[in-house]
Amino acid sequence: MCRWLAYFGDPIRPEELLYEPRRSLIEQSRSSGPDAGIANADGFGLGWYGLSDAPGLFRSSLPAWGDQNLRELSAQIRSPLFLAHVRAASAGMPVQQTNCHPFKHGKWLFVHNGYIADWPHLRRELTMAVDPDLYPYIEGSTDSEVMFYLALTYGLEDDPLGALERMAGCIEAAGYRHGTEHPLQMTLGLSDGEQVIAVRYASGPEVNTLFVSTSVHDIRLLLPAEERFRHFSDEARVVVSEPLIDLPGLWHEVPPSTALIVRDGPDSEDLPFVPRMP
Structure with missing residues (x-):
């Protein structure tokens, strides 16, 4: 799994x-969570928002742990959202x-962990549904x-959550027509530079993990000696596939x-995610 x-939150170095x-994410790239051998x-x-209206983007097909350019870049950038x-x-x-x-289009960034089941059989139909x-x-x-371009097709600019639900509904309907029992597995992250939208969903009973950090203010009270939290703003949040550090209550x-919708303000917002046909 990816x-x-x-x-x-306030700008930090990635x-x-x-x-x-x-x-860390780099350590997870060496061997990840429950699939420690993979x-x-x-x-x-790495996609980040900075001085331009559009996000910056750096990608490579090489393993993350050996890329010195990523190490240098992430040490020099300061960004409030990445x-x-x-x-x-x-x-x-x-x-x-x-x-x-x-993946990037205009102001949007999109990441995904999961899969569309039977993708080789569904690829043509779903790709042709893109605007x-x-x-x-x-x-x-x-x-x-x-998946990203289907969400853009189904109204991401004006109704992000609704567009993601319509994207998921389109994929599930196509899968069921082809006899796929559990067409969709996903945790995904999406941003337009103003907010982070994260979704945890699967068509079947097994769902990939997703976590969000709790209040930084509360963590400072619980762990006053932890230097790493002192410069994070109270509204800072981190959304992760699996925890980066093992600290009680984090x-x-x-x-x-x-x-999950994370934007300016002290609290993130949890909403039900229900796929529906476009």
Whole structure:
């Protein structure tokens, strides 16, 4: 499985989350969580919001842990909102830069952990459902990128959560028509530079994990000696596929079939996620 994280808060250096925690994203790329024998070695990406209206993007098909450019870049950038991803390619998916996350279109960044089941059989139908005006922007061959462009097709600009639900509904309907029992497995992260939207959902009973950090203010009270939290703003949040460090009370597991919205303010918002047909 892939791994990803999203950060929202006062500007920090991405290396503070990519490299410094005990179970940093880079460490997870060497061997991840319950699948400790599986390395996320099939590429990585970092997307961040800074001085430009559009996000910056750095991707490579190389393993994240050996890329010195990522190390240098993440130590020099300061950003209030960024998404990072380490990839374990699904069977048959090429290892190439255009298949690495985040995917970018305009102001949007998108990361995904999971799969569309029976993708080779569903690929043509789902790709053809993408708006013809958006189709030329698809560069790679992954199911994840098509998911992103389906969400753009179904109204991401005006109704992000509704667009994601319609994207999921479209995929499930196509899968069921082809006899696929559990068409969709996903945790995904999405941003327009103003908010982070994260979703945990699967068609079947097994759902990939997703966590969000709890109040930084509360963590400071519990762990006053932890220097790493002193410069994080009270509203700072980190959304992760799996925890970066093991500290009591630091992580809240996002329930299945839930969308999490992180934006300015002290609290994140949990909403039910229900796929529906476009």
